[in-house]
Amino acid sequence: MDLTLPILILAIPITMFLILGLFGMKMSHKLAGILGILGMGTTMVLAYTVAFDYFFSGNSLFISGSERLQHTVFDVTWLQFSPRLVVNFGFLLDPICAMMLVVITTISFFVHLYSWGYMEGEKGFQRFYAFLSLFSFSMLGLVVATNIFQMYIFWELVGVSSYLLIGFYYKTPSAVSASKKAFIVTRFADLGMLIGILVLSFYMPTFNFIELTAPGQPQAVLASTGGATFLGGSVLTWALVLIFTGGMGKSAMLPLHIWLPDAMEGPTPVSALIHAATMVVAGVYLVARMFPLYLMEYQALDFITFIGAITALYAAVVACTQVDIKRVLAFSTISQIAFMMVSLGVARPEIHEGLGYMASMFHLFTHAMFKALLFLGAGALIHAVHSNDYTAMGGLRKYMPITHWTFLIGCLAIAGIYPFSGFFSKDEMLSAMYGYSTFWGVWMTFVAGLTAFYMFRLYYLIFWWDENPHYKHHRPHDAPWQMSLPLIILAAVSCVAGFIPFGELITWNGEPYHIHIEWVKVAIPSLCTAVVAILLATVMYRKKNSLPDKAAAIWPGLWRAAHHRFYWDEIYMFITHKIIFNVICSSIAWFDRHIIDGTMDAFAKVTQKTSYTIRGMQSGSIQTYVWWYLMGAVALAAITCWAIL
């Protein structure tokens, strides 16, 4: 395959970042915007070309018989730790990578376009585009990584671009602390990933994905450790769980999810790009990338399933009670990613030929589209009413028809209503879960129902409910074309994406899988659940009434806890501020100043005290000296005399 396109896909965004970052301040907003959009547009076209080439050219590099192959386009040495461990920088093309290229460049392009309208007149417009380019570069680098270390490198870069973009409004303290929180929480997770990579690389003398996942390789690792276990898990299990920890951080799985809702402090296009469609699915991508290894250790997969299922339910419950529309979407994102995680966790070759994997990737794709749509829609709303809370909205359907209809499509897609894209992917995921165990199937169906409920709660509260009196002073209207166009296109994609024959393109082992919808066992029940949930939401929120308050009063404790996100932030606050900062750090600093430094100073003080004491003898009084001298001389002479006589 020609090297030019893959290299350009990475080179254009980073070049854009450098140009806009270094010279942006000297450019006009318009020029910077056009440069950014053009750059991303070109990248998108290139990525489409590459993906199209990969899937449909029939090139023998990419497909042999019916099996899709992994192809390393280029791979150059970047750093050589030791003769065994070499970090390369390369471009690995395989089905999930090609799909991610499409997703990232598409969303990124639309976000670039959308931002031109959304960020208009903002100070730091050029900086915003620079950071967007940096993010796109890092994310593309992450998905094309040929080895886990390259992935880790871009993983970190993605984290930093996320930090920079969340903290884009750096003058507001809340944005600053949100960005800090996001970075530190994900860094903590990355620590787990790093340790996992350390463990893995010690037993497997390579970072390369193809070699890592080659048949027989994991068994070799297990053999090399001599069956050693630690707390009941083999070395490989631990390595995989630790690596998954990194994914938990980026994908906001349960104990490490707290940064994502706060990350909504960033500009809305950023939320759409990073915190909904692309970066947060990196964890899913990571597990998918190393899936053959995970298959070796079902314990690790069970762990993923468990974390994912808990997170999905938790986030869905919390989303039902939030006021800030972006936070509702954030929790919805958490919940949906958890869906993908569960789906990956239950994927087994023996259950529907590893359907879970395909379903997870499918949902990743469709979710990226409709969640970006929802976020961009939310951005349009915020742009119109200048507030994030639904209390400032209500009855907007008449004022903003485009936003209304696209948002509705997004809601239908995420709720899983036929024939919108969400239905298809969710259906596949649920069938994989039912195939694995009925318990998780029912559980996740319930979560899917909750999803439909909270999304329509949001929809009704924004567009129906009661018309907000403020509109008389400030009449909201639809966004400019740069913002509406992406909405319309993404809505269109969300309508039709379900009909893509995804199973033919992406499966865990490259062999095609023919999607068939299990209407009776899975689809009808889940569809019914969704419809019931939507009807419930309609009853409660279509017109202003007191039902929601009554509903909240049924379980006031639960409602309050969910409203406070089950106090996770408070717990973290307690641990970080009260324990780590006030107890550990302060006491160490005190120890250093007073004990360690005190000891060193004490040496000096003792020396000084001794000198002062001795100094008294050197009184400076000649008379005293004479006296001592004389007495000494007398004593000496006396001794001498006594000896002689």
Place this chain on the structure above:
Amino acid sequence: MESIGNIILYFVVAVIIAVFSAMAVTTRKILRAATYLLFVLLGTAVVYFQLGYEFLGAVQIAVYAGGILVLFVFSILLTQHPADPASVLANHRKFVGGLAAVCAVALLGVAVCKFPLIDGMSLTEAVSIGDLNMKQIGHFLLSSEKFGYLLPFEAISVLLLACIIGGIAIARNK
């Protein structure tokens, strides 16, 4: 056997030296201390005469009693109201000083008494052996041969010069 005059002279001088030394260091009026010192120095000069060193006695009177003591008196007059008594000494100070003095006396006394050569000859014998006159002294002082003291003489001259200059430099009013 000594002449009786010599003996009487000795005792008178010895008593003068002992008493005035003691008074010089115990009196509280500094000008009196200087005066008592004068008597001690004169007594010493008499001893020199008695021992047959007339030149030395003359130098003692001229330099010490005449020169140094005048310096003392002037400096006392410059720095002190002559009638002012010094403050009374603290008892422990007296004790410490006395102890030192007594120790010194005791030790030196023992050493002197036990010294085997101490009762060698009498004064008359001694004076009769070493007779010397001014001419000889002058000769020795400016001779560079054996028993010549030219070098110390010159050294002392330079030293005195240095002292004069130093004294002027220090005491000079800026």
Place this chain on the structure above:
Amino acid sequence: MNLTMLMYLIPSLIMFACGVYGFITRKNLIAILISLELMLNSVDLNFVIFNRFLFPGQLEGMFFTLFAIGIAAAETALAIAIVINIYRSIKKIDVSEITKMKF
């Protein structure tokens, strides 16, 4: 009765002891100098005495004393210059007060 060396040494010894006592006890700088002169004088005397009684034919002791007197004169002159200078700057010549350059 013979006048022996011991007899001459005793006043000298007393003089020396008085000098020591004075040197240690007195506070006035000039009084200290006077005590110093006493000690020096006693030593001079001893030189002469030893010369006369032990080595009557020689002159070392005599000359030594001669030079010592010269040096004593120089030393006193300098010391008194310093005392006067101290007096000028702090109006006191009490040793316990002169501590400015201590330590």
Place this chain on the structure above:
Amino acid sequence: MILQNILIWFVIIPLIMLAGLALCKKMTQIRTVMVVCSVALLAIAGWLCVDFLAQRAAGNTAEMLYTGNWMWYAPLNIKLSVGVDGISVLMLMLSAVIVFAGTIASWKISPLPRNFFLWFALLSMGVFGFFITIDIFTMFMFYEVALIPMYLLIGVWGTGRKEYSAMKLTLMLMGGSAFLMLGLLGIYWHSGPSADGAAHTWNILEIAHNGAIEKGWQYFLFPMTFVGFGVLGAMFPFHTWSPDGHACAPTAVSMLHAGVLMKLGGYGCFRIAIYLLPQAANDLAWIFIILTGISIVYGAFSACVQTDLKYINAYSSVSHCGMVLFAILMLNTTAMTGAIMQMLSHGLMTALFFALIGMIYGRTHTRDIRKMGGLMQIMPYLGVCYMIAGFASLGLPGLSGFVAEMTIFFGSFQNADLFHRIFVIAATCSIVITAVYILRVVGKLLLGPVFDDHHRQLTDATWWERLSTITLIVCIAAIGCFPNWINETIQHSFLPIIENLKAAI
């Protein structure tokens, strides 16, 4: 002819600098001398680097290149022996870069600019001399030459409690030197015969080739030398000079001290303590692994609650330099390579930090982060540089810190026993803590609303400040993006040391 050896010029140019400064009167003359000489140093270091790599590429596999020997005290066989391997070359390059940046950063030093630069030049002479010599006596001499000017530089041109800090720094480092002297003398008396027939030798290569010093002595000498150098490398519990010393030192001195002088410690540790005393290094490493492991975590935790910018960086240096010593003690090529890269990285990055702190302090007249805020709006250039330095410090890929730390972690993890594992994992935890304190500072200092309205009148960087920071940033990014040539150079240089270690075990 001694002057034909290129290495000697690293000492001669500072001497010329000293002589030139002695003749200078006006500020412009002083600047001219300093800039010309530091550029000359930079050029010669660059040329050395290129020529060294060319010679290696041409197949010259000698352990040290450009060697030379000149006797200067025959009765004790003390020679001026020079020679460099890849590590020394990189260290010389680092020193040259930092001397250049430091010179530019103190463009407007006052008072007494001439005297300041005189001591500065003397300090740099010591540093360069240390890196070019392979004779442990001469090395020690240059080490002392580098330490002493510190006292005056901090005591006279410093800020805050400068006399106290200068005294503390000097005394503690001198205390370390006392241990070191003992260790070096011990090595000398057990060194075996020299090549020219004398009974003992100071030359590192000869000592190493003479074979191991007897084991009992090694156990005594290794702690002496390691602690001696470790004090300068801010090893726990001998690190307390670093916060006070750095906090009070003037900008250029902080830069040179944290940037280069602290590296003398790490360099000495492997060049002398580990190379010459391999058995003891192998057997006693665990003690120092515990201490340096504590340094890493402890320094990072302490940095989290400091409020003075310089204290934060000083504690961060404790953590990062702890990492250097920690990696050296892992006794394998990868980790030790990482240690050298960490030295380079930390040198550049901390120099940048201290330069920026100096610039910020020069404007706001405070270093208390509680009294500043929102500086990014007022001085965007300095703010961005500070963020870059911060990212380098917390190990962002693409900047030097990441490469170094990763090399260290991967190297250290090769030691498979539980003891090493625990400490390596503890050390990796520092990357999170580092992120915490760096982001805390960045958040409080640069971001958020402007804290003090008086700060709004402040200006952004001047041209010389830009030049100084850009030099450092370019180096940081260059190492971060293209680490492999440095990596290979270092790895090759470690071969003899590793062989010596293997032979000893």
